[in-house]
Amino acid sequence: MKNLKLLFSSFLLLSSLSMFAQQTIRGKVTEKATGEPLPGVSILIKGTIKGAETDFDGNYVLNDVKPSDVLVFSFIGQKTQEVSVGSKVNISIQLEEGGQILEEVVIVGYGVQKKSRVLGNAVRVNAEDIKDVPVPSVDAALQGKAAGVQVIQGSGLAGSANVVRIRGISSISAGGDPLYVIDGIPITQDYFLAGDSNGQNNNPLAALNQNDIESIEVLKDAAAAGIYGSRGANGVILIKTKRGKKGLKFSFNSSSSFSKPTYTPNIMNNRQLLEIYQEAWENDGHTGLADLPRDISWTDALNTNTNWVDLVTKTGVSSRNAFSVNYGNKKLKAYANLSYDDTESFIVNDEYQRISGRFNIDYNILDNLKVGLNTSLSKGIYKQVNINDTWRNAQSFTLPFYSPYQANGDLDNTFPNPLVELQYRDRRNEEVRTINAISLDYEPIKNLYLRGTVSMDYMDFRTFYWESREVGRINGVVENERNTYASVTPTFINNYNTNLTASYLWDVNDQNSFNFLLGTEYQRSTSQYYKFYDVDSNLGYINSDAPLYKNSEDLVKYREYTGQSTYSFASYFGRVKYTFDNKLDLMALARVDGSSRFGENNRYGFFPTVSAAYDFSKEKFITNNETISRLKLKTSYGITGNSAIGNDSRFGAYSIPNSGTFYLGEQYQSIIRLENPDLKWETAQTFDVGLELNFFDDRIETELSAYYKKSKDVLLDLFQVPSAGYGERLWVNAAEVENKGVEFNLNSKNIVTDNFTWTTNFNIAHNTNKLVSLGGVSPDLLEGGFNDTRVIEGQPIGTNYLVRFSRVDPTDGLPIFLDKEGNETKTFDLANRVSTGSVIPDATGGFGTKFKYKNWGLDADFVFTIGGNIYDGFAKRSLGTFIDGDNSSNVRTDIYDRWRNPGDTSNPRVFWDHTQVDGLSSVWQYNHTGFLYDASYLRMRNISLKYSLPNKFLEGSFLNSLMFTFSGTNLVTWTKYPGGDPEIARDFQYQRDRNLSPNVSYLSVPQAKTFTININATF
Amino acid sequence: MKLLQIKTNNFLAVALMFLTLLFTSCDLEELPENVNINDPKSLTELEQLLNSAYINLDWPLGGNAQLYADINGDNIEGSSGINVDETEIYNRSTSFFNNTVRDNMYRGFYKIILDANVVLYFLQPEYLQSINIDPSNPRVQEMRGEALFLRGYMHFEVSRFMSHAPGYTVDNSHLGIPYRKDHTNPAGELRGTVAENYADMLTDLKEAESLLGTVNSKNQYYANKAAVQSVLAKVFFQAGNSSDLETGKSNYDYAYDYADAALTTSSAIFDTNLYESTNRFAGALDTNDNITNTEMPNVETIFGIISQFTGNTHGGTFRRYRSDQTIGNNTVRLMTDLYNSIPSTDKRRSLIDEIDGEYFLNKFNRSIFHVPLLHYTQILLIRAEAAAETDNIGQAEIDLNLILDRAGLSTVSGMSKDQLIDLARSQRRIELLGEGNRVNDLKRIGVNETSLTIRNSPWNCNGIIFQFPATEVFTGFTQNPTGGCN
Structure with missing residues (x-):
């Protein structure tokens, strides 16, 4: 895309050869504060789109300039300067910090725009x-x-x-x-x-x-x-x-980080927990000492206190190193980078190592022909642990009065012992990925740019799993029947993409110009997947080489499954943009998309967009206005789609009768699903208005937008009614969803002096979301997954659907709920679930501030969420309500505030058995609004202190610059949520979970609190 | 000038290439690799589709349905040995919400029904002709009979969990289950009444009876006429105390007739050595506790699930009973009073092991099973009780004496009708232990003995039947009411 911009520039130089008396201007652009050369400064001839760009040393050459022209120098973060050419042939200037950033060139789909x-x-x-x-x-x-x-x-x-x-x-x-x-x-x-x-x-x-x-x-x-x-x-x-970019530059970046969890579980130790157990035991009417799980004696329990969370967490130590080379001359420009990252999280045995290399090259074969190559290769090794077995169990089902070891010294495997996972199982993902593209830019005639790109994104993703037979050790002896198990699940994904675009610029005259784009794109992606496993009584596998797959003889020995899945897209698109007098922009675009995923009757879809913008900045009432420096209005309407569905969902299908299983010696095949020839993308119609308003010479920039988005034919991946017999889900286009919202952005340059600058930014967005219709589908058919949120017509997507908790009965400490009509009841009945909270916040946003004083910089960024709910899915256990025998869980210290004596009105009493709550058939169904929390939070996402060594220290050394950064991530969070980190991304089971249930927590792993020191050197 | 010429040519070439590429259309047909997207094209493929229904029998009936029925009844001591979902069944408070074992069993029954419906759809003459198969081909007719048999039979089994037995209302107008006859409708269907359900079952089964021969021509273990007659006997027997399903004869009359016909038609025989050397469920196993290719299911089997290779075995859920392995949190326990009700002279008392004061069924102490779903003893006991009910005292006595004699007990004679009925019921409880029979007997008996209780709850309390899975319920669909059982 950048290439295109360069092309534009070179085209401009060429195209003006035949014009009036012209001259060549050279010069150098430096930064006023530091005197350093500024690369990448845009130099435009005012009123045109002709111009050039400075190289790495700040030099530029601009041909075909008329004496009457005015050059406009602009660069991100610097004040724009205008210089009349006159008779000058050398124009070198210094740019001052703090200018507007409007002239930034941004990427748009299939091109760039100012x-x-x-x-x-x-x-x-x-x-x-x-x-x-x-x-x-x-x-x-x-x-x-x-x-x-x-x-x-x-x-x-x-x-x-x-x-x-x-x-x-x-x-x-x-x-x-x-x-x-x-x-x-x-x-x-x-x-x-x-x-x-x-x-x-x-x-x-x-x-x-x-x-x-x-x-x-x-x-x-x-x-x-x-x-x-x-x-x-x-x-x-x-x-x-x-x-x-032009010039030769080396850059080295190295950082070290230390991370801890933002939240450490507040759980009980052995004595505290035993006290709760005893209380629950007596509450239920039992006498004597409570029966402890696993028949542990009270003496042992009182004398054993294991801090399981300590055993599964640590301080994560990470390091990242990257070395890059930039080289550019007139013909050739290259960027190369090699990096090695080793990231440890705060969970024991959780580590991500990645080595990656990138090589991007641009070569001008001819003045009007350029070839570009991107290539990247990386290998990531992700050592994992099962979070259930470690982080979650350590604070729940693995009780503090359990000891990790048996008397004979073996790991105790008779309860969910996290150390079994840590020592006897090994999980690892390995990803080798290479993304490559070759592109050709050609300008056969003036103003016509052709660009062709061929690219390939290849992924070799393998999941390894080992389990030692030691897992089954009983009384000091490994079970005879037990084998070591090893499996590898490789997936190979080949994703090809080709596209071809033609764009044509037509400057009708000084005031009117057109920009046309026509393009086509074809993409095909094939995934092949396998699973191999082996069992062996040897102790070999743990941490040894991958099983089976290495050895071709063994390749098919234990192949559990194999398969392949492909999708393709063929697209045609066009865009026309018209600009009048640098004030009015009109644009119309359309894309026709066809996909193999869509059913026969809907193979191709049409997606048009129109938009308009008017910039009032040059109108008298703005130019004469002291306060307002820019005013621009824009609006658009368009139709877009979402086609992220299964590749093969449209096909009716039967199983293939060759899977090696027979009944009565005969093969069988079974229907999987019915064909859906109507399956298609979901459609979003979006209407958008925006206002850009700047004040005080653009010292304050604001942007306000509002949108309305209506999504139709929203895809539902339905459980089929079980009596239909189909096990597989069925994709249908059924629902209708509405989103509307406003967004506000503010950037300000509060203080700008030679030595000191202070800038701030702020943004906030409000979105309301409503499920207009489910198209007659029962919400229950969308259930599934871990999370108790659902879709209900008229409610936001991802509504919490819970029994309402009313209060505690002060006489007996039992919970009182509300039935559907709002009457109090002591019976817990899932039929009384109502739509209560929403996982979607009222507003999200962030703000940041940057100080810069001479060579020092201090940046801080905050993020916030206002409103919405978090549902704590494990509170039913961790807030101590039920002990429930062998499945008992540790509890959080918040439980200290509970009913103990008649008259107490805090939280409900603790129970030994869930049947004490009338109607509750299983403790896992005890989901109610008592565990629904306000999701608002404010978090200092990042604070960093930077120091650049002043030039005088670097003079004479090989270094160009040397910068140190100390930063802290997630150091402070303000939240009302007691159950963990309020920013929750858990292990979603399906896309639907990712969409509907981001704020449902189940002992979710918190974010990391990280300290980092970073060194960046260029030479 | 020449330079310009070349440039123009170049441009034209490029432009042409571009336009060609731009408007090249793609068919975008990416066919899935690991599924078959074509409808059946041969008799073999149709047989493969039908075979799916047979292998899927293992899903609900490989022990799950039998176990849940027994947990629902009075044979099993459920305070330990069963999981959370099963405890809901034990407490007779299944929730519509996420009872995985119930959902799984329910879906399993309907999966077989789906398989049968797919076969029936493609066995329609028009479709057969389109793939050059003669609709009058005898195998086609036989397959149609098999599919109808499986459809009727599975509806009967699932209805016993989801709806109250016939007789719960006088005219059986109480709600039954969705009776699915069309695989092309993936949407939900409303529940029929029990009267309608049973009428549908009888239609399917009677047609199946007429289409099937004494021996299945494809494989002796596929459905045959005797299998259909056995299910017909079970259907009428289940409705024994209800108003008549058909005019002309009473339900017990029909139950007797069909049981008698099944026992006569079938090549299955009464296994007199059942409690001496062989085992009804496991057939003979080799020394490694494996079923080998050559070993046959028990001689009593009229119709069942057949395990053939060690890697292709069925009936795994019965292992939950095993008393010869470590007794654990999921080993099923029996009621003490059940054990005590069996006299010490009864050979069948040895089917139960006492371990540390708890009772376990050793009938399933095997790793691999043949599962006789319909077998001689079961149908014999239907004939015996139906005979007593219809005043055929002699036949009832003969049949029951076979059972008593085999168990090492003294035979009976001169008993009254009621005594024989009671005897038959008590024998059914013991003979069919672990086969999911008892609770359905109690639900049948309760129709006449209205004060009957099952583990201290009325035989017809709401929660004794299961809640439909949440995913089955849509606007207009009536869920079963909860509660009332404790």
């Missing part, structure tokens, strides 16, 4: 904001930075995936995540490659090194995302990697 001319709603985060603070996944850098972009960071587990929601949730069963496009390639984005294994979903961005990122752009509305057609409905995230 930010001031962008019609859509897009937000950009630059390399500068990403590089210094390690984030678990690069999209985390968006958190709190863009109004209407809700980023819920994956937990503190190494390498976990974020949940990103743009402008609310409009999908139910289909993927609600935005489309990720890296350097123009829609990447493989499968969160469920390894299911919900080990406490998290797969992160599609895991292979990406944050040092490689040039910018991340979020396309929010139809005007911006519309060009992505059937995949644009939930927004698009464009990630651009760094490319070579």
